[in-house]
Amino acid sequence: MTKEETKQIVLDIIADVAPDEDLTNVKPDVRLRDQLELDSMDFLDIVMELRKRHNIEVPEAEYPELASLDSCADYLTPKFEELGK
């Protein structure tokens, strides 16, 4: 699993959680909240879709790690690798 693949997984989830957002120009180094209209309910959904689709657990204390696409990639890629992906 590469960091780029992880970013795509996160983007795919956001596309389902917030289908009314335009994701064509999401900047990887900018906080998702600062470029998309995502609230705490949406972030909860991102976390739960990660669990549902990929068996990845994100404890509540670590939600801030999901702030931007880059930070998602840094944080989630090792988790995917642990699962042998």
Place this chain on the structure above:
Amino acid sequence: MSGLAAGIRLAHFGKKVCIFERHNAVGGLNSFYSQQGRKFDVGLHALTNFVRPGVKGTPLTKLLRQLRISREEFQMSEQKRSRIAFGPQGETSLAFTNDFAVFEAEVASSFPTQIDGFRKLVELVRSYDDVSLDAQPVSARQIVREHISDSLLEDMLFCPVMYYGSAQERDMEFGQFVIMFKALFLEGFARPYDGVRVILRVLVDKYRAAGGERRMKCGVTRVLTAGDKATAVELDDGSVITADHIISSIGAPETERLWSQPDQNSASPVGALSFVETITILDRQPAELGWGDDTIVFFNDSERFDYAAPQERVDPRSGVICMPNNFAYEDGRELPEGIFRCTCLANYQQWRALPEEDYLAAKIRWYSVIQDSARRFLPPVASDVMSAATIATDMFTPRTVEKFTGHLGGAIYGSPRKHRQGRTSLKNVYLCGTDQGFLGIIGAMLSGISMANFHVLRG
């Protein structure tokens, strides 16, 4: 509706969910029934909280995202125009549409000395955190009076907001006022061409697709407990189903009674407010009677607007008219028949006490009183024209509401005490729906979503 929304969330994220419904139709307070081949909506005059595509961060948008529903599925058509009409013949009138500037201009023109205060109030409403689950209650009358000194305007603002959701007499909690003010005025009204059943069908389909189970005509009679937790529910047919979590949409006092005796000092008193509604089916569009484009009219003929349980069976001094024909349906489509609905406050005990034959006579008598009262706020139509145009009528009373929804006292808006966090005296039993305190149809669904998230999914 709140229960279905909670069920969709839970089933989507892999929980094993079963919904138990005592009635043969889904929807609870927002359902429908058939009579002589016609389908009648109950509850829904309009879907409130309507915003156009692209407007984000509002209850409607949150709801669509959380339930993975695309806005096209709800088939929403916008209202044409609504009004608040006060005075014996509706002499003071404030029109509003889904464009808030229309309402603001109406207030400025009818109440020039009040417009600055009105704008400040609107600013406060916009910035208020109305979905906070731990807000402290404050009086809405008190806060509105800090901005509006003319009691006529004050009452005109409270009339729609109270009629569309207040369980409390005369005043309401400011957070509830904010929710309703946004839902009605800052957002707006819409309706699917086929009414509430369109929305219910979407919910039921999503729930089924997510793997949720449903048992109809099968109510819960008892919650079995061990210490301060629920262990199982006992059903109408006597069977017992175990559960880790129970979310109840039947109301707070109704839920408590599933495991404890009714208590005078209960944290959830039974609501005092109930309603009657008359439904008149016309052989033509209401506009063809000269009634114009009004979608909803909130009326009051008295000096002060008195939102309280009436002394008599019905209080015809104020009420709500709804003409579902006057939504701008796609391609100029018209409903096949005219529909004229009038809602007024009603006294539950007095309707309850009537023997069957007197009950029918009372319905007939009050039907005309309500019609006569409401028609004062519309352009006059001769009685013989009205009779000739009428092809069917129906009426529901507090008794009907209690019978079909199970809400004690026919209290459509539930208990005056809301439980924002949805907690009960049992640790794993939670409330959603009207007694949790998010209002309207969209509010009901958001309530189910929030409680499922807060108590089950996040936990």
